[in-house]
Amino acid sequence: GENVEQHPSTLSVQEGDSAVIKCTYSDSASNYFPWYKQELGKGPQLIIDIRSNVGEKKDQRIAVTLNKTAKHFSLHITETQPEDSAVYFCPPSHEDTGFQKLVFGTGTRLLVSP
Amino acid sequence: SAVISQKPSRDICQRGTSLTIQCQVDSQVTMMFWYRQQPGQSLTLIATANQGSEATYESGFVIDKFPISRPNLTFSTLTVSNMSPEDSSIYLCSVEVGDYEQYFGPGTRLTVT
Numbered sequence: 420g421e422n423v424e425q426h427p428s429t430l431s432v433q434e435g436d437s438a439v440i441k442c443t444y445s446d447s448a449s450n451y452f453p454w455y456k457q458e459l460g461k462g463p464q465l466i467i468d469i470r471s472n473v474g475e476k477k478d479q480r481i482a483v484t485l486n487k488t489a490k491h492f493s494l495h496i497t498e499t500q501p502e503d504s505a506v507y508f509c510p511p512s513h514e515d516t517g518f519q520k521l522v523f524g525t526g527t528r529l530l531v532s533p
Numbered sequence: 534s535a536v537i538s539q540k541p542s543r544d545i546c547q548r549g550t551s552l553t554i555q556c557q558v559d560s561q562v563t564m565m566f567w568y569r570q571q572p573g574q575s576l577t578l579i580a581t582a583n584q585g586s587e588a589t590y591e592s593g594f595v596i597d598k599f600p601i602s603r604p605n606l607t608f609s610t611l612t613v614s615n616m617s618p619e620d621s622s623i624y625l626c627s628v629e630v631g632d633y634e635q636y637f638g639p640g641t642r643l644t645v646t
Binding site: 451453455461462463464465468470508510512516517518519520521523524525526 | 534537564574575576577578581583589625627629633634635636637638639640
């Protein structure tokens with residue numbers, strides 16, 4: 420089965436700094452790579468995603484890059500703000516009997532200090 | 534995207550009892566999913582609920598413990614049966630919209646005493 424690892428497990432930055440979280444996976448069949456942000460007491464929120472035929476995608480302050488050969492993808496957040504503080508998950512997915520099955524890793528806790 | 538609501542948002546239950554969690558989505562969707570997230574941990578898929586068919590359970594989860602209903606394209610329920618303290622978790626439903634995107638509800642925080 421899929422094995423997902425995130426690094427680092429905890430990341431502390433100052434407001435305005437950049438933050439990078441890396442996700443490695445094992446299943447070469449994975450073809451969809453989303454990032455979720457989960458704030459305390461809330462459900463995960465889809466913030467950006469990338470398909471296997473694209474190497475990079477950007478949406479304002481956040482971007483995702485994908486290296487399928489090396490089986491890793493990364494979340495880049497620029498000009499971090501305290502509101503970016505949350506746990507971030509990167510569940511790569513592959514088709515499993517008609518739906519995309521997300522496989523969650525342990526998450527990365529991002530803390531942005533003012 | 535999709536707007537998903539869950540009821541109840543939280544509950545405290547006694548061991549041996551059952552709790553039914555409701556999930557409502559604001560648009561018709563084919564695939565709905567139920568996850569469990571223990572405090573400070575990752576999400577684990579319990580089952581997939583496709584309207585008009587029996588739910589499909591992941592390894593380690595059984596229908597007798599987590600019966601699921603999916604009566605229409607906007608609603609599903611998950612029952613946690615014969616609860617024990619080990620069932621204390623956050624239970625989340627999600628839906629698949631468009632190509633691959635999954636959107637999550639706010640979760641139901643369950644404490645079993």
